[in-house]
Amino acid sequence: MTAPALRTGLIGWGAIGRVVGRALADGAVPGAALVCVVDNRPLGADVPAPRCTVEQALERCDLLVEAAGQGLVREWGERVLESGTDLLIASTGALADEDLAKRLLDAGPGRLHATGGALGGLDLLQAVCAMGPLDEVRLTTTKLPATLEQPWMGEELRTRLWTATGPVEVMTGTARDVPERFPRSTNVAASVALAVGDPGAVRVTVVADPAARQTSHVVEAHGPHGSYRFEVRHVPDPGNPATSGVVPYAVLRSLGALTGRTGQIL
Ligand SMILES: NC(=O)C1=CN([C@@H]2O[C@H](COP(=O)(O)OP(=O)(O)OC[C@H]3O[C@@H](n4cnc5c(N)ncnc54)[C@H](OP(=O)(O)O)[C@@H]3O)[C@@H](O)[C@H]2O)C=CC1
Ligand SMILES: O=C([O-])CC(=O)C(=O)O
Structure with missing residues (x-):
């Protein structure tokens, strides 16, 4: 049945x-x-x-x-x-x-x-963490500047974002503070934190790049049992480029x- x-x-x-x-x-x-x-x-x-x-x-x-x-x-x-x-x-x-x-x-x-x-590799990171904590976990997210502009940004950062001719670092922090600052663009940081069990342990860098026709997320981690690197490049959704297709x-x-x-x- x-x-x-x-x-x-x-x-x-x-x-x-x-x-x-x-x-x-x-x-x-x-x-x-x-x-x-x-x-x-x-x-x-x-x-x-x-x-x-x-x-x-x-x-x-x-x-x-x-x-x-x-x-x-x-x-x-x-x-x-x-x-x-x-x-x-x-x-x-x-x-x-x-x-x-x-x-x-x-x-x-x-x-x-x-x-x-938008991420891969979270299943493996979760399995690795079952063996013990990782020493270092990093996420670097690179997106088009328009998808990263936020109401809290000051004039200087906003100008840097809009006049960028190459990659510009917009924020560094942890998975504790970054997803709240970019609520439609960095949920992936919290997903990494969910996999490794500690938002404070995930160092996050958000990069705006006017040439980023594809959104990229790079997760790098290492610990006593090995080293891990997952890199994805996604074509953004045409209607909402903050979201990968x-x-x-x-x-x-x-x-x-x-x-x-x-x-x-x-
Ligand atoms: N985990 C991941 O990898 C990813 C997660 N996301 C998350 O998914 C969310 C949705 O993404 P996406 O579909 O691209 O977003 P869209 O903005 O394209 O669509 C979201 C829709 O939900 C509506 N909505 C928002 N809040 C409410 C509410 N309280 N009650 C009813 N409707 C509501 C919006 O209406 P209105 O605009 O009027 O509020 C809008 O129509 C993102 O905000 C992000 O948090 C996105 C990409 C990747
Ligand atoms: O779709 C993506 O690439 C990631 C994203 O917006 C998010 O994590 O909120």
Whole structure:
């Protein structure tokens, strides 16, 4: 007998959500059925499932997929999990707030999951950390300047960003502070932190490069058991260049793993 399809709700009908929603409606993930879509904005005529509120989605769904932003995770994360609904998040940067991360990891009976998103190698880093802590973990993220401009930036940094003719370092910090400063662009830093178990241990450099037609993320780590380097270069989503085009497909892969699809690399 086949198990009933996981009733899946999607929060965020943007660059990630549209691809995920349409693929789910086309049956791309056997075992997951798109039930509803939540977004602040009008969804347009071609949305493949009814629009609803987060409260309504909690009544209708077994699993909510967050592709909206860190604010959604902050505002709704605990309520979703306490209602018994599972939550798969793209906006891992919300977990840079260690109090929130602890509350979400302790909450239930719903389970919290994070997609690997734009990064690879997190599974291996997690396995390595099970042998003991790493000595050093670094992430260097390079993106187009326009995707990195933030309201908190002063005149000097803003000018440096916009007049750059080559790579410009915009911020160095840890996975504790960087994802909050670039909430739509550096969730990957918090994802590395989730894999290694310590946001303060992940040194992050954010670089703006006007020639960066591809977004790059380089993770470097070493410790007593070995050295690791993962480098990815992604074509950005054409509608939202802060997001790499691969991310919705990473979310679909995560959904395939959650539904227990056979042959998955876990
Ligand atoms: N882990 C990873 O590797 C990555 C993670 N991300 C995360 O995924 C998020 C979504 O990315 P993307 O699809 O490109 O973003 P988009 O801005 O293209 O789409 C997000 C959509 O969600 C809506 N939204 C935001 N907040 C809420 C809310 N509280 N309730 C309902 N709808 C809401 C937005 O509406 P409005 O604009 O009106 O708020 C917008 O329509 C990013 O903000 C980022 O945090 C992105 C890329 C990679
Ligand atoms: O899509 C990417 O390359 C990464 C990204 O925006 C994020 O981590 O928030």
